[in-house]
Amino acid sequence: MTTTRIVEVRVGVLKKNDELARALRRRFEEAGVFVVNLVSSPGTGKTAFLERTLSTLVVSGTRVAALVGDLETDNDAQRLARSGAPARQINTHGRCHLEAEMIGAFLDEWDLNELDYLFIENVGNLVCPASYDLGEALRVALLSVTEGEDKPLKYPTMFNSADVAMITKIDLAEACEFDRDAAYAAIDSVRPGMSILEVSAKRGAGMDEWLVLLRERRESWQRVVAGAGRSPRMAP
Amino acid sequence: MTTTRIVEVRVGVLKKNDELARALRRRFEEAGVFVVNLVSSPGTGKTAFLERTLSTLVVSGTRVAALVGDLETDNDAQRLARSGAPARQINTHGRCHLEAEMIGAFLDEWDLNELDYLFIENVGNLVCPASYDLGEALRVALLSVTEGEDKPLKYPTMFNSADVAMITKIDLAEACEFDRDAAYAAIDSVRPGMSILEVSAKRGAGMDEWLVLLRERRESWQRVVAGAGRSPRMAP
Numbered sequence: 128m129t130t131t132r133i134v135e136v137r138v139g140v141l142k143k144n145d146e147l148a149r150a151l152r153r154r155f156e157e158a159g160v161f162v163v164n165l166v167s168s169p170g171t172g173k174t175a176f177l178e179r180t181l182s183t184l185v186v187s188g189t190r191v192a193a194l195v196g197d198l199e200t201d202n203d204a205q206r207l208a209r210s211g212a213p214a215r216q217i218n219t220h221g222r223c224h225l226e227a228e229m230i231g232a233f234l235d236e237w238d239l240n241e242l243d244y245l246f247i248e249n250v251g252n253l254v255c256p257a258s259y260d261l262g263e264a265l266r267v268a269l270l271s272v273t274e275g276e277d278k279p280l281k282y283p284t285m286f287n288s289a290d291v292a293m294i295t296k297i298d299l300a301e302a303c304e305f306d307r308d309a310a311y312a313a314i315d316s317v318r319p320g321m322s323i324l325e326v327s328a329k330r331g332a333g334m335d336e337w338l339v340l341l342r343e344r345r346e347s348w349q350r351v352v353a354g355a356g357r358s359p360r361m362a363p
Numbered sequence: 364m365t366t367t368r369i370v371e372v373r374v375g376v377l378k379k380n381d382e383l384a385r386a387l388r389r390r391f392e393e394a395g396v397f398v399v400n401l402v403s404s405p406g407t408g409k410t411a412f413l414e415r416t417l418s419t420l421v422v423s424g425t426r427v428a429a430l431v432g433d434l435e436t437d438n439d440a441q442r443l444a445r446s447g448a449p450a451r452q453i454n455t456h457g458r459c460h461l462e463a464e465m466i467g468a469f470l471d472e473w474d475l476n477e478l479d480y481l482f483i484e485n486v487g488n489l490v491c492p493a494s495y496d497l498g499e500a501l502r503v504a505l506l507s508v509t510e511g512e513d514k515p516l517k518y519p520t521m522f523n524s525a526d527v528a529m530i531t532k533i534d535l536a537e538a539c540e541f542d543r544d545a546a547y548a549a550i551d552s553v554r555p556g557m558s559i560l561e562v563s564a565k566r567g568a569g570m571d572e573w574l575v576l577l578r579e580r581r582e583s584w585q586r587v588v589a590g591a592g593r594s595p596r597m598a599p
Contacts, residue, residue: 136372169404169489197517223490253405254459254488272508274406280432302538362406
């Protein structure tokens with residue numbers, strides 16, 4: 128078994144995923160559903176953040192749904208369903224990331240034309256999900272104040288392949304002696320100019336700014352899709 | 364590219380790794396060096412925990428060294444070297460775990476006969492490092508109080524392939540509303556009877572218990588190696 132062979136196989140898998148993701152992206156554009164892919168370490172608070180996002184959007188009459196990936200358990204889909212939004216669990220049974228094929232297989236029960244937003248919560252992993260396009264219009268990389276400010280430097284691909292960086296659990300910033308300047312500098316050095324938001328899903332801080340950004344990104348995406356038939360993430 | 368092909372390649376890589384890990388394990392046993400592999404999510408506090416462990420052991424005259432894996436940067440090797448112990452950084456450049464081959468390549472500068480303990484800090488990832496034996500005598504899976512008590516249920520392989528579970532950052536337990544019973548139940552359900560310790564590398568709580576466990580495990584390993592020519596991890 129040579130290294131070259133392994134690399135070839137990996138490239139093949141990624142190429143197939145890219146093709147499936149392109150087809151998914153066209154499908155999402157035609158249906159007018161804005162798809163958000165949330166990526167982070169395990170334990171950054173993706174589920175709490177998404178549950179609060181879904182609850183707020185449901186109350187405002189926005190049509191939302193969520194897919195959530197984990198190796199095992201349907202704990203997260205159960206938590207997300209408390210928001211009132213439809214939520215489905217994808218169990219990867221050992222795989223460390225979601226792939227476009229899995230997303231496609233789990234959409235069958237939903238009419239995408241009836242949705243404004245679809246959120247995908249990826250498997251908690253700061254490495255592998257970065258390489259797998261899921262056809263999303265927006266990729267958000269979450270980083271909690273408890274994790275260490277240099278994570279973007281150590282895991283650059285996850286942050287430089289994302290559109291927005293979300294610093295979570297800011298209610299714990301003081302207890303963790305979080306160094307805000309160091310975290311911003313680390314993010315900016317791997318993806319200069321990237322939008323950075325701060326939230327506490329527990330306390331609600333920063334959620335308004337997030338929902339404004341989300342709406343603006345969707346409107347901008349709608350204009351691009353209507354005008355040129357392609358999504359912002361596909362632009363050169 | 365079929366799924367079967369991918370699985371075959373993965374099995375081939377793991378088989379090669381297992382062979383190299385067996386050779387490493389023999390080498391460690393012959394040199395009398397007790398090797399500990401630390402695995403966890405990014406941001407669980409492996410480096411802070413290891414830095415404190417190394418500092419304490421160095422002060423007591425114990426002969427220790429450390430290897431630390433990250434995709435990029437040598438931040439962690441620099442932090443660990445502050446302990447006074449020799450520390451080397453392994454950059455995986457995109458790979459999401461350490462492999463036995465990498466460990467072997469980074470041991471050349473050291474005389475293993477001069478070491479009592481070698482610590483390996485794996486890449487922060489709760490999935491892939493579980494599948495890669497590094498020839499260690501003890502595998503410790505860390506889980507911080509900030510991450511969510513159900514992580515062992517969602518990432519069972521990481522916990523059921525480890526020998527000890529270490530709950531970190533317990534100084535933040537109250538601020539995070541950490542549910543100790545739920546965390547213990549989750550660990551126990553994927554690996555019944557597993558030793559569980561709690562530490563705060565920042566405050567020092569639990570470090571004494573950890574160092575006692577470490578010494579006892581090393582003594583037990585020495586007896587097994589001396590008696591039967593094999594390590595506890597290789598026992599059926």
